[in-house]
Structure formats: C-alpha cells, structure tokens
Amino acid sequence: MTVNHHLTEYAGLPVQQFDPETEREGLPDAGAVAWRVASAFEEAAFEEVFADFVETVDTTGVTALIIGYWNMSYDSKESGPLEPLVAAAERLPNLRSLFVGDIVMEESEISWIEQSDISPLLAAFPRLERFGVRGGNGLALDPFRSEHLRELRLESGGLPAAVVRAVAASDLPNLESLVMWLGVDQYGGDATVADLAPILSGERLPALRHLGLQDAEIQDQICAAVAGAPVVARLESLALSMGVLTDEGAEALLSGQPLTHLKSLDLHHHYLSEAMAARIRAALPGVEVDLSDEQEEDEEWRYVAVAE
Template sequence: MIVEHLTEYAGLPVHGFGPDTEREGLPEADSVAWHVGTHFEDAAFAEVLGRFVEYVDTEKVTALIIGYWNMSYEDEECAPFKPLASVADRFPNVRSLFIGDIVMEESEISWIEQSHIGELLARFPLLERLGVRGGGGLALDPLHSEHLRELRFESGGLPAGVVRAVAASDLPNLESLVMWLGVGDYGGDATVADMAPILSGERLPALRHLGLQDSEIQDEIAVAVAAAPVVARLESLDLSMGALTDEGAEALLSGQPLTHLRSLNLHHHYLSDAMVTRVRTALPGVEVDLDGQEDPDEEWRFVAVAE
C-alpha cells in the first residue's frame, strides 16, 4: 500500500500546490520539486495547473510531480495529459517528471486511470527522469532519448504493451529501469519473452540498476535473469515485492555470478529459511535484502502491490 506522497524527488524537497494554494509565501521555483494536484470533488486539475502556471515562474521549475486529478472512468478528458501538454512550453527546464503521485486514500494504485503518454512525453524531450504510477489504460510507443537516465513504472498490473515498448526503446544513457509488473487480474500480462530485449542489454549500454519487481511470475523472471547478459554490467538488481520461491532463488545461485553487485533486493519473498541462509552465504560482499519473508508453504502467493 502506498500511503504517503513523495517527500523528495530528483534530489529536491517536494512542495505541494493544490486548489487552496495562495500566491504569497511560495518557495523559489527551482528550490523544490513541485507536486501539482487537486482533491476528490474539488477544483478541476486543469484549473489548478492554470493557477500554478500563473503563480510560479515555471521557466525555473526543474522537477514536476503530477498528483491526484479528478478521475472519472467515463470521461478521459479529466486526465492530466492534455492540460499538461498544452502548457509544456512554459516548462523549458523540467528534467524530472512523475505522473501519478497518488496514495491509497485518493485511489488504489490499480484504479488510477492513465492513458497513452506518448504525446505528453514528446512535449518534454529533455527529460532525464520519468516516473509513472498506475497501469490502467497506460500505453506507450517505443522511445528515443539521449537524455533519459531513469525510467520507473509503479503498477499493480503493467500492460505487456508498455513492457514491449520499453524493450524496443532506444535509450543509450538510461542508468536505472524499474518496472512493477503486477498481476494478471489488474492487467499485468507481460511475459519473460516480452522482457528479453531488456535482459539482453543491447539497447541499454549504460544500465546500472534493473528492477523487475512485484510479479506473480517472479520465479520465471529469476530464471531468465540468471542467464541475462545485462546482469554483468549492473551494480544493483531488484527482484523484490513478488512471489519469489526457492525455485527462483536456486536459479539465481546456479546462474552467472552475482558477486559483482553492490546490492540485491529480494524483499517480500517465499524463500525457506534454508534458502535464505544459502543466499546470504553465497553473496558475502553483496548487500542483500531478504526481509519480508512470507510462508514458503503458502499455496496462494501474493505480490506486495496489486489492487
């Protein structure tokens, strides 16, 4: 469950701008990451965004977070993409963008209705950091960016089309890729085959952190990762939040060496006590997170974030 908004983004403290924000007393535009959002049954997102552009020197804004918008499952026009795209030229220095900093009290993660984000991203071609929360309706075409260094998708069910689009993207300077893959019940239908171009690493020569997380097929992912060429150049690997069992951990231990990693995150798993010990023993110089152990004998295994 996600219960707190971002408090820091792109190395900056977050400052909120909402329906009731006054012009007086606002911080310098480049000193914070701006969270712009509304509240349920409050002013329309477009109205809040319009006031933000009026009150803040947006030419100095470097980090922008889009929070809650007036979600209507019958009206796609309530989504933030068109209003934001229409004023994108007012944000020439935005390098970090997070779409959907929405907590459980506002909407469950799998109820967040996104859309095709291609047009919006085209209006911010110099982004170095992009994060998206929510997978409902999310669509993406393959990207080409010389600037993007961090790409993050948080979802209880990430559509396979999005995974394939990332896999087909040309991102020569991407250093960090994180995908919460989720479960089929909430649209997470990606397969290991969809991830194969990512695991090959051919299109991601600068990748140093890879997170393939929150998956009900975490064992299959671990088997693929164990032989994936991209792993040799990683500094950190995150396979946390999913339904990882001894089968997946055995594959990791039997595959290519992982001792070059600085960290391996397996938090929230279904490993036996014996396997936990084996993993720790096999990787003495690696920071391994094996907290969040669930019952390895549980037949119904759940991921950390679904609905």
C-alpha cells in the same frame, strides 16, 4: 503492502505541494523544490488547479514536477493530466524530472488509477532525465528514443505487456535505472519473460546500472531469465523483490552467472525458506542483500506486494 505515502523528495529536492490559495510572494524559489500539483476528489478540476500553478509559479525555473490525484470518478468528464501538461510544455522549458500519479491508497487503489498513452508526454518534454508513472489501467506507450533519460520508473499492480514491449524496443543509450512493477494478470499484468528479452540482453541499454523487475507473479521465471542475462554483468544493483519469489527462482539465481559484483540485491517480500535465504547470504558475502518481509510458505496463497 500498499502505497500509503506521497513522495516527500524527488530528484534530490524536497516536495512542495502547490496550494492555489498561496500568494506568489509566499512561494519558494521555483527551482528549489519538486512541485506537486493535485486536485481533490469532487472539488476543483485538475485542469483548473494546474492552470493556477502555471500562472502563479515561475514555471521557467521548475525542474521537477509531480502530478498527484486527479478526479477519476465515473461521472467525471476530466481527461486527466496529460492534455494540460502537454499544452504547458513551452512554459516548462527546464523540466527534467516528471512523475505522473503520486496517488496513495486513500485516494485511489493503484489498479484504479486511470492512465493513458504517455507517449505525447515524452514527445513534449524530450529533455526529461527522470520519468515515472504510477498505475497501469489504460497505460499505453510507443517505443521512443531519448538521449537524455536516465531514470524510467513504471509502478503498477498490472503493467500491460504492450508497455513492457515498448520499453524493450526503445533506444535509451543513457538510461541508468529502469524499474518496472509488473504486477499480476488479474489487473492487466500480462507480460512474459519473452517480452523482457530485449531488456535482459542490454543491447539498447549500454549505460544501465540498476534494474528492477519487481512485483511479479512470474518472479521465479524472471529470476531464471536474469540468471543468464547479459545485462546483469554491468549492473551495480538488481531488484527482484515484491513478487512471488520461491526457492525455485532463488535456486536459478544461484546456479546462474555470478552476482558477486553487485553492490546490492533486493529480494524483499519473498517466499523463500530459511535455508535458501541462508544460502543466498553465504553466496554473496560482499553484497548488500535485502531479504526482509518474509512471507508465509503457503503454496495456495501467494501474493505480490502491490496488486489492487
């Protein structure tokens, strides 16, 4: 599995690709769409495209913004989208949803996406309710506090442990959904179950209703930790999918605290036996369980869904 499609909807709004050639009169209402701003490989620099966006669109009405591809070639001196975004913060006073890195495989493999320290973005846009990032290469984050953030999504083929620890140390009293693609050590995904402990305790996440700890080569260990995690009791949905989940991890889940209160349990892309899959379905008759994308039971070759 790879990321093959750009977002077509974000924050409940249809996505509108910004085209610098479009006249102002031909644009939709600024608040009626989620704007996607991106540059093309070896063409205009992202800073130029974003400057055109700020000058062309009534940015005071923009509530949702998606940052797509920016030039990441080795001979490019582009700094990426962070600096122009932070510089434009005053011109985006109503921005509530921001996704950085809506980049598909044809543009860049997820492990090649060059991210940076995203802390300045969170400081520049303190009223964000939804924030997402794709790519873990160079990604950094300091612990932060937000009264407004409700959704945090980090997609990566290898999420650095330091970033996971920063999320775990953040105070997010109104966060309802947390999704992290942890990835593999080969691409920088070196987080351990111990790094997840503050998240699983739920102490700083009183409003959390959806938790996704996904795409991990340590998926069995995560399942064992989740089985006794206090945060699970208040969840409505749980995603432990996309990783190297075997019967060992599933057995830990079934032997742990009840999961019958969940509305949904996502385990797609797994290495479970048919017997174990049947046991899970039987144990959770009222839960929507996703056991699709069954992988071959080969102990030597097991892969997460998204890595490189």
